[in-house]
Each structure stands twice: as structure tokens, then as C-alpha cells.
Amino acid sequence: MIELENVAYSYGYGGGALLSELSLKLSPGSFHFLTGPSGAGKTTFLKLCYGALRPTSGEVQIFGKDLRGMDRDDIAMARRRIGVVHQDCQFLDHLSVAENIALPLAVSGQEHLADGNLDELMAWVGLTERANALPAELSGGERQRAALARAVIMSPDVVLADEPTGNVDWEMSQRLLTLLVELNRMGKTIMIATHDLSLIRAAKAQVQARVLRISNKRLQLAGADL
Amino acid sequence: MKLPAFASLLAGDTNADRVVPPTGVSARLTLLVSGAMAFLAVFALALSLASGRLATRWGDELANGATLRISAPADQVAAQTQAALRVLDTTPGVGAARALSQDEQRALLEPWFGPDLPVEDLPIPQLIEIIESDGSFDPAGLRLRLAAEVPGAVLDDHARWRRPLVQAASRLKLLGLVSIGLITLATAAMITLAANAALSANAQVIAVLRLVGATDRYIARAFVRRFTLRALTGAAVGTALAMIAVALLPDAGETAGFLTGLSFVGPHWIWPLMVPLLAAIVAFVATRTAALRMLGGLS
Ligand SMILES: Nc1ncnc2c1ncn2[C@@H]1O[C@H](COP(=O)(O)OP(=O)(O)OP(=O)(O)O)[C@@H](O)[C@H]1O
Ligand SMILES: [Mg+2]
Numbered sequence: 001m002i003e004l005e006n007v008a009y010s011y012g013y014g015g016g017a018l019l020s021e022l023s024l025k026l027s028p029g030s031f032h033f034l035t036g037p038s039g040a041g042k043t044t045f046l047k048l049c050y051g052a053l054r055p056t057s058g059e060v061q062i063f064g065k066d067l068r069g070m071d072r073d074d075i076a077m078a079r080r081r082i083g084v085v086h087q088d089c090q091f092l093d094h095l096s097v098a099e100n101i102a103l104p105l106a107v108s109g110q111e112h113l114a115d116g117n118l119d120e121l122m123a124w125v126g127l128t129e130r131a132n133a134l135p136a137e138l139s140g141g142e143r144q145r146a147a148l149a150r151a152v153i154m155s156p157d158v159v160l161a162d163e164p165t166g167n168v169d170w171e172m173s174q175r176l177l178t179l180l181v182e183l184n185r186m187g188k189t190i191m192i193a194t195h196d197l198s199l200i201r202a203a204k205a206q207v208q209a210r211v212l213r214i215s216n217k218r219l220q221l222a223g224a225d226l
Numbered sequence: 227m228k229l230p231a232f233a234s235l236l237a238g239d240t241n242a243d244r245v246v247p248p249t250g251v252s253a254r255l256t257l258l259v260s261g262a263m264a265f266l267a268v269f270a271l272a273l274s275l276a277s278g279r280l281a282t283r284w285g286d287e288l289a290n291g292a293t294l295r296i297s298a299p300a301d302q303v304a305a306q307t308q309a310a311l312r313v314l315d316t317t318p319g320v321g322a323a324r325a326l327s328q329d330e331q332r333a334l335l336e337p338w339f340g341p342d343l344p345v346e347d348l349p350i351p352q353l354i355e356i357i358e359s360d361g362s363f364d365p366a367g368l369r370l371r372l373a374a375e376v377p378g379a380v381l382d383d384h385a386r387w388r389r390p391l392v393q394a395a396s397r398l399k400l401l402g403l404v405s406i407g408l409i410t411l412a413t414a415a416m417i418t419l420a421a422n423a424a425l426s427a428n429a430q431v432i433a434v435l436r437l438v439g440a441t442d443r444y445i446a447r448a449f450v451r452r453f454t455l456r457a458l459t460g461a462a463v464g465t466a467l468a469m470i471a472v473a474l475l476p477d478a479g480e481t482a483g484f485l486t487g488l489s490f491v492g493p494h495w496i497w498p499l500m501v502p503l504l505a506a507i508v509a510f511v512a513t514r515t516a517a518l519r520m521l522g523g524l525s
Binding site: 052072073076077078079080084086090091092093094095099103104106107108150154 | 244245247248430431433434435436437438439440441442443444521522
């Protein structure tokens with residue numbers, strides 16, 4: 001699905017590399033967690049995975065295509081197969097929550113698919129009541145649920161979620177996790193960046209999940225001690 | 227490539243429109259600018275068409291602008307006319323020269339003396355119509371030769387003073403067209419600025435659309451459609467007002483002077499209707515270029 005080969009990345013000029021010697025292969029149906037201290041580069045790593053950032057050196061392949069050979073249209077097409085939950089959940093503030101969740105369908109010209117799916121999904125993340133609210137009127141947790149719903153509405157091959165449970169209570173985080181686990185059982189590839197160790201433990205009880213850790217600019221496979 | 231895009235743009239898909247929040251100031255600016263520019267363009271068009279008509283009419287009059295008048299005792303008129311025609315025959319710049327028949331002379335006098343004037347019996351000078359062939363006609367030289375050979379001939383080149391006016395009218399027509407060109411460019415520039423402002427103000431919206439897999443074309447379309455429709459609306463209003471203003475110019479009849487001749491004539495009324503269309507095309511091209519360039523810069 002997504003492959004990184006000896007990738008390094010640094011923001012701007014001059015500064016040293018934030019990440020280096022990253023190699024990872026996200027195979028179909030795999031389930032990964034990404035941990036590491038704040039500021040280690042988890043968000044940056046995810047952005048490299050969906051082509052929002054281009055590596056300073058090394059090679060990124062998205063769905064078998066070299067990122068260097070992809071133009072913006074190619075990347076847009078790849079994004080339709082990758083559901084992304086942003087850490088700061090960006091929405092279009094002038095559209096309702098329901099319209100925001102259905103946005104990926106709208107931009108790919110598939111609004112007609114929204115009908116049944118949207119209601120079901122909204123109910124699943126517990127936002128049915130808030131469907132017509134504006135994003136600005138949502139609580140932090142509600143925004144995260146909406147962001148997750150938007151990320152999965154296209155039934156993407158890959159879901160990359162950055163702190164999807166940062167602001168929700170334990171019960172809701174379990175529900176969101178269940179949604180992701182269910183998608184994984186359907187064969188989707190999942191990667192979640194999180195600080196929440198209890199979430200990782202809960203997931204490991206349900207699926208075969210690997211835990212990656214960023215420390216000292218490198219990506220490491222964390223031990224089974226979690 | 228662009229025309230189908232333009233057509234589908236106007237045809238529908240308001241959905242793409244919705245993803246961009248209403249763009250307050252730049253929207254009103256576009257409306258105002260295209261309205262004002264359309265108003266100006268219609269006047270420039272009217273000016274251009276009117277001076278074009280004037281140049282053509284005056285130009286026609288120039289071509290047969292000189293007349294030779296033979297005033298002589300009745301028994302010498304025929305001889306002097308023959309002599310004058312011989313002289314004219316060898317005068318450079320004279321394309322054709324023709325003595326008017328008595329019927330033609332009567333027709334010329336009819337407005338003043340009625341149809342029954344006995345032209346034959348009156349000592350009315352014989353008229354010779356001169357049609358110039360090119361610019362080399364030299365009235366002063368001709369007068370000298372006539373003074374020597376045809377004492378009763380008087381050359382009247384009354385229409386010659388109009389030559390600079392014809393040139394001025396042609397120039398005015400050109401200036402009108404240049405003005406329309408400049409108005410078009412200025413409109414394009416203003417709409418580009420407004421579109422750039424709208425795009426910058428919506429960087430966050432663009433980021434979200436990119437995140438969920440929107441192509442540049444999809445994002446651009448939302449902006450382009452909006453600006454094109456605004457320009458079309460504004461220009462339609464401006465054109466309508468200008469056409470009403472032109473139509474309401476006091477009409478002093480076909481022979482009136484230049485100022486009252488500014489109105490559109492007959493099929494020329496079609497031309498101002500092209501102005502809103504032109505504005506829409508200008509807005510479409512300007513916004514699309516601005517949007518695709520800006521989206522190409524952001525990555
Ligand atoms: N656009 C940017 N320009 C320059 N530096 C940046 C930019 N984005 C992030 N950084 C820096 O890169 C480092 C890694 O940021 P990143 O967001 O990837 O961390 P993170 O692991 O996701 O942290 P957190 O757990 O707090 O979300 C930080 O030091 C941050 O300041
Ligand atoms: Mg982060």
C-alpha cells in the first residue's frame with residue numbers, strides 16, 4: 001500500500017533532519033500504531049505517508065507509484081483511497097457537520113453514495129443529533145468523531161489517523177477503535193498515531209497490531225512489553 | 227479545451243460552488259467593476275460605430291467632391307463644356323468627368339423651384355461632375371489651366387475641407403476600439419486581483435479540500451464559476467444601463483450632427499449585447515489562470 005525506503009525529512013533549510021533512515025512497508029490489511037514523544041515527528045511521518053510532504057531524501061511509494069513521479073492530480077486521486085484524520089481536525093467552517101463528513105464524496109463526484117452511508121456513519125460516531133450544526137459549534141471530541149467519520153466515508157484502502165482519540169472519553173475512544181478495527185477486518189490498512197497506551201492495549205486484544213516508535217529521528221519496532 | 231469547460235461551468239454543478247465560503251468583498255468588487263467596465267465599453271462601442279459610419283459617409287462624399295460650373299453666354303456654353311471636358315480628360319487625379327444632363331440639373335433645382343422649371347430657357351450654368359480617382363487631384367493647378375482655356379469655368383471643390391474630418395473620424399473609430407481593448411485588459415486585471423484575494427483568504431479551505439482528495443480543477447472551478455457568474459451579472463446590468471442611456475439620447479434625425487448620431491443603428495444593437503459575454507469570458511480566463519497558477523504554487 002504505502003512504502004517508505006530510507007526516507008529523511010527536515011523542515012526548511014539549514015536545520016538538521018527531523019527524521020532519517022525511515023523504512024516501512026504498510027502491507028494491505030495491516031494495523032499499526034505510531035508512538036513517540038511529543039515533537040518527535042509523528043504528524044510529519046503521517047504527512048510523508050499521504051504525500052502532503054515530499055521527503056528530503058529517500059523514496060516514498062503510494063499504491064505502488066513513486067511519489068516523485070506523481071503530480072498533484074495523481075496525489076489527489078491517491079487521497080481518495082487514503083482516509084486521513086488530522087490532529088487538529090480541519091473542516092470547512094461554513095458547511096454543516098453532515099456536509100463536511102460527506103465532503104470526500106462531493107469532491108470525487110459521488111454525492112449519490114452519501115444517502116444511506118452517511119446516516120449510518122453519523123449514528124455510529126454518535127453525531128446524528130449534530131448533523132446540521134456547524135463545525136465551530138462542536139466540542140473537541142465531537143470534532144474528532146466527525147473527522148474520523150469523514151476519513152472513512154469513502155471506504156478507503158488506508159486510514160491514517162493522527163491522535164483520533166485525544167479528546168474523547170474512554171467509552172467513545174473504544175467505539176472509535178472498534179470502528180477502525182472493523183475496517184481493518186474488512187481488509188483496510190490502518191495506522192494510528194497516539195500517546196494513549198491504553199488504546200494500544202485495547203486494540204491488541206482485538207487485532208494483530210504492530211507498534212512503531214519514533215525516537216532519535218528513527219523508526220523502531222516497539223517490543224511486546226506494551 | 228476551454229470552451230466545453232466554460233459551457234459546463236455555466237450549466238450547473240452548484241455543489242462545487244458551495245465548498246468555497248461566500249467571498250464578500252472581492253465578490254462585490256467583481257460585480258461593481260464588471261458593471262462599470264461594461265457601461266464604459268458600451269459607450270466606447272457606440273463611439274466607435276458612430277465614427278465608423280461618419281467616416282464612411284463623409285468618405286463617399288469626398289469621392290465625388292468637386293464640381294465644375296460653366297457660366298457663359300448661351301451660345302458658348304456647349305463649346306466651353308467640351309473644352310472643359312477635354313481639359314479634365316488630361317488632368318491627373320480625375321477619374322471621370324461628366325456633364326450633367328438637363329434632367330439632372332432640373333432635379334437638383336427642383337427642391338427650390340418646383341418640377342416645372344424651364345431649365346432650357348434659363349441662363350443656368352452647366353454643371354460638370356468630377357469623380358476623383360486618387361489623391362493626386364490638384365485643384366490649384368486645374369484652376370490655372372481652366373483660366374487659360376475655359377474662361378467661364380469655376381471649380382468648386384466644396385467637399386475637400388472634409389478630408390481631415392474623415393481622417394479624424396477614422397482615428398476616433400480606432401480609438402474607440404483601443405478603448406474597448408484597454409477596458410477588457412483592465413477588467414481582466416481587476417478580476418485577477420479579486421480572485422487572488424479570494425484564493426489567499428481561503429488557504430485553509432483549499433488545504434481541507436486537498437486533504438479529502440480534491441483536484442486543482444475542482445477547487446479552481448468553485449472560484450471560477452463564482453467569479454464568472456458575478457462578472458456576467460455585473461456586466462449585464464452595466465450594459466443594460468448604458469444601452470438605455472444611449473437609446474435615450476435625443477434623436478435629431480438622420481442628418482443630425484455627430485453627437486446625436488451616437489446611438490446604435492439597426493443591427494448594430496447586437497454589438498453591445500456581446501459585452502456581458504465578453505466580460506464573462508474575461509472573468510473565466512482570468513480567474514481560471516489565477517486559480518490554477520496559485521494552486522500550482524501551493525503544494
Ligand atoms: N510546518 C513546519 N515547519 C517547521 N517545523 C515544523 C513544522 N511542522 C512541525 N514542525 C516541527 O517538527 C517537529 C515534529 O512535529 P510533529 O508535528 O511531527 O510532531 P508530533 O510527533 O506529531 O508531536 P505531537 O505528539 O505533539 O503531535 C516539531 O518540533 C515541530 O515544531
Ligand atoms: Mg502530531
